[in-house]
Amino acid sequence: MNTYKKIKCEQCSNVFVWSVEEQELYAKRGLIEPKYCPICRGIIEARLKDKAREKYESNLVAQGI
Known part of the structure; x- marks a missing residue:
């Protein structure tokens, strides 16, 4: 894990760079390689937050109340 890695996003098909620092952080936390680019991850996270807020409301x- 001493080099960056190029990954194709499963959502938008854009290629993004997974840095060495990110790889080390993921390994330390026991996480798997990301499937989505940072932009798509942000969109997915926002949708999940919206759904949670709607359910709460x-x-x-x-x-x-």
């Missing part, structure tokens, strides 16, 4: 409405 609908629960408040259901409880009459």
Whole structure:
């Protein structure tokens, strides 16, 4: 793991660079190689947060709060 790696994003098909530092961080945390570029990861994360917020708000409405 002493060189950067080029990875093709599964979402948008763009090629992104996975730096040595990122590879070391992923290894230290026991994570697998990313499948999505940083931009797509950000979009996915934002969608998940939106869904969680919508669920929370609908629960408040259901409880009459």
